[in-house]
Amino acid sequence: MSPATAGIIGIIFLVVLFLLRMPVAFAMALVGFGGFAYLTSPEAALGLLGRDIFDQFSSYPLSVIPMFILMGTFAFASGISQRLYRTAYAWIGHRRGGLTVATVFACAGFGAICGSSTATAATMGKIALPEMKKYNYDDTLASGTVAAAGTLGILIPPSTVLIVYGILTEQSIGKLFVAGVLPGIILSIFFAATVALLCWRNPAIGPPGTPSSWREKWEALTGIVEAFLLFLLAIGGLFLGWFSPTQAGAIGAGGALVIGLTRRQLSWETFIEACKDGLRTSCMVIFIITGAVIFGHFMAVSRIPFMLAEWLGGLPIHPMAVMAVIAFIYFIGGFFMDAMGLIVVTIPIFFPIVEKLGFDPIWFGVIIVLVGEMGVITPPVGVNVFVIKGIAPDIPLENIFRGILPFLVALILFTALLMVFPQIATFLPSLVSY
Amino acid sequence: MLGKFERFNHRLSGWCEWLGIVAMLLMMVITCIDVVGAKVFKWPLLGALDIVMLSQIVAISFAASVTLIAGRHIQVEFLFNLLPRRARAVINSTVLLLGLGLFILIIWRLCVLGYAFQTSGEYSPTAYIPLYPFAYAIALASIPVCLVLLLEFLKSLTKRGQQ
Numbered sequence: 291m292s293p294a295t296a297g298i299i300g301i302i303f304l305v306v307l308f309l310l311r312m313p314v315a316f317a318m319a320l321v322g323f324g325g326f327a328y329l330t331s332p333e334a335a336l337g338l339l340g341r342d343i344f345d346q347f348s349s350y351p352l353s354v355i356p357m358f359i360l361m362g363t364f365a366f367a368s369g370i371s372q373r374l375y376r377t378a379y380a381w382i383g384h385r386r387g388g389l390t391v392a393t394v395f396a397c398a399g400f401g402a403i404c405g406s407s408t409a410t411a412a413t414m415g416k417i418a419l420p421e422m423k424k425y426n427y428d429d430t431l432a433s434g435t436v437a438a439a440g441t442l443g444i445l446i447p448p449s450t451v452l453i454v455y456g457i458l459t460e461q462s463i464g465k466l467f468v469a470g471v472l473p474g475i476i477l478s479i480f481f482a483a484t485v486a487l488l489c490w491r492n493p494a495i496g497p498p499g500t501p502s503s504w505r506e507k508w509e510a511l512t513g514i515v516e517a518f519l520l521f522l523l524a525i526g527g528l529f530l531g532w533f534s535p536t537q538a539g540a541i542g543a544g545g546a547l548v549i550g551l552t553r554r555q556l557s558w559e560t561f562i563e564a565c566k567d568g569l570r571t572s573c574m575v576i577f578i579i580t581g582a583v584i585f586g587h588f589m590a591v592s593r594i595p596f597m598l599a600e601w602l603g604g605l606p607i608h609p610m611a612v613m614a615v616i617a618f619i620y621f622i623g624g625f626f627m628d629a630m631g632l633i634v635v636t637i638p639i640f641f642p643i644v645e646k647l648g649f650d651p652i653w654f655g656v657i658i659v660l661v662g663e664m665g666v667i668t669p670p671v672g673v674n675v676f677v678i679k680g681i682a683p684d685i686p687l688e689n690i691f692r693g694i695l696p697f698l699v700a701l702i703l704f705t706a707l708l709m710v711f712p713q714i715a716t717f718l719p720s721l722v723s724y
Numbered sequence: 725m726l727g728k729f730e731r732f733n734h735r736l737s738g739w740c741e742w743l744g745i746v747a748m749l750l751m752m753v754i755t756c757i758d759v760v761g762a763k764v765f766k767w768p769l770l771g772a773l774d775i776v777m778l779s780q781i782v783a784i785s786f787a788a789s790v791t792l793i794a795g796r797h798i799q800v801e802f803l804f805n806l807l808p809r810r811a812r813a814v815i816n817s818t819v820l821l822l823g824l825g826l827f828i829l830i831i832w833r834l835c836v837l838g839y840a841f842q843t844s845g846e847y848s849p850t851a852y853i854p855l856y857p858f859a860y861a862i863a864l865a866s867i868p869v870c871l872v873l874l875l876e877f878l879k880s881l882t883k884r885g886q887q
Binding site: 308312316319321338339343349356533540541543562565566568571574628714 | 725741744745747749752753754755756758759761763771776777778780781783784785787788790791792796797798800801802804815818819822823826829830833834836837858859862878881
């Protein structure tokens with residue numbers, strides 16, 4: 291059997307294990323180990339298994355993951371999300387659809403200190419959904435907004451998905467973070483415009499909330515000062531080259547902890563819960579990366595990614611058409627798999643193609659995060675939808691999915707815009723040199 | 725009997741998680757001290773990188789079993805749930821056995837790697853901390869993972885037996 295045939299059989303076997311509900315990390319490690327043993331030797335594969343696990347678990351570049359995840363869990367436990375929402379509410383809650391627009395911007399704000407879409411949706415869902423219910427907002431609009439706006443968490447820096455992409459493709463995490471800023475802001479505006487359009491067509495779905503006085507508005511602004519300072523310190527320090535990514539994450543986590551302690555929001559129980567949550571998520575992410583590294587070794591000896599890249603590069607079609615096909619594969623894959631899992635599994639296969647076709651790897655990272663965001667809100671594995679369902683069990687699942695549709699259209703339109711104008715993602719990274 | 729085994733697993737994984745939490749917080753504290761020391765006092769912490777790397781080994785490997793118990797690993801659920809109950813039980817047992825086999829291999833290989841580090845005298849790059857205890861630590865932390873997978877396998881057999 292040729293290495294390429296063994297590689298294809300390995301990929302099929304991997305998909306079968308996924309469908310049989312084996313954890314993605316374990317399946318990749320198992321298939322990667324088996325395939326590598328077949329193509330090289332069992333001794334080489336056994337040696338690689340132990341070495342890969344030790345190298346990944348002790349990898350300093352990977353330590354950025356627990357640090358930024360911890361920053362997000364501490365920020366949540368410190369009540370920063372509540373104050374962000376209160377500020378957005380005070381300024382725009384009195385307008386038609388104002389609470390949903392406030393939710394979008396509060397999600398964007400929380401996304402700037404938390405790198406997970408699920409955490410952003412869960413956090414904002416707990417705060418925003420009861421408020422919107424109080425003001426008789428349409429369930430479909432309210433739940434769809436929180437689920438969709440939660441996805442901003444993995445686009446706006448810090449982003450766990452961009453960190454993992456950066457590690458797997460050896461791209462600068464700082465540049466990837468900078469690249470997510472403009473798309474994150476523009477996508478937030480797209481989402482807000484979607485809400486405005488929906489409420490303009492049917493004002494009954496988003497009635498105005500109680501107006502706030504100017505004094506209340508200015509007072510509410512103090513609630514975002516700490517989030518802004520935390521972002522400025524951790525992410526700003528990273529952008530300016532003061533800190534390495536791990537240092538930025540640790541400073542961010544430490545800063546969020548100090549905010550929680552000074553605000554007296556962080557009890558011993560919430561602190562321990564935040565630590566447990568951060569540790570378990572970090573463990574899941576590092577295991578999945580380790581699995582991907584083992585699987586990547588198998589793919590490399592099978593030479594499939596390079597052959598695929600050669601073949602696609604030689605086709606008489608525009609590279610952008612190939613990119614559209616790749617984006618479509620991610621879009622379909624997102625229906626069945628979490629964004630992180632999908633990206634980790636496919637990067638060893640698709641990244642050589644992207645490089646061969648001459649695309650900017652930073653831009654590609656933002657594109658796959660956007661397409662991954664679609665997977666987070668589309669059935670049957672729309673994680674954010676299930677998170678919202680868990681928070682608001684009285685809202686039927688089909689209503690949440692229906693509520694997401696307009697935002698999905700906005701997300702697709704924005705992804706197309708980014709494909710036509712890659713500068714939206716590449717302009718800011720071109721200004722930094724590290 | 726299985727109930728006792730499950731309680732033991734939960735308790736063991738809970739203890740391991742505490743070790744993981746301490747290691748993760750150590751990573752954060754050491755990095756913060758290093759940054760403040762280097763930027764403010766021009767005196768970076770010697771061996772900070774090594775401590776972070778080695779603490780990460782402890783944090784991640786000792787959190788593995790509790791992460792598995794909590795169901796935090798990414799899985800593709802949609803097709804599995806459509807299958808008949810009997811087919812699900814058979815598939816579940818097979819997948820758990822494969823997982824158990826993988827982790828037994830991991831324990832073996834990490835012990836071999838640890839022994840190789842011990843005999844060759846491998847140390848971390850700056851603080852010269854011996855690496856072999858950490859390879860053994862990953863192997864040790866994988867034992868509760870094997871126990872969790874074994875328990876789930878036994879549970880799946882019992883369920884199938886009941887059907």
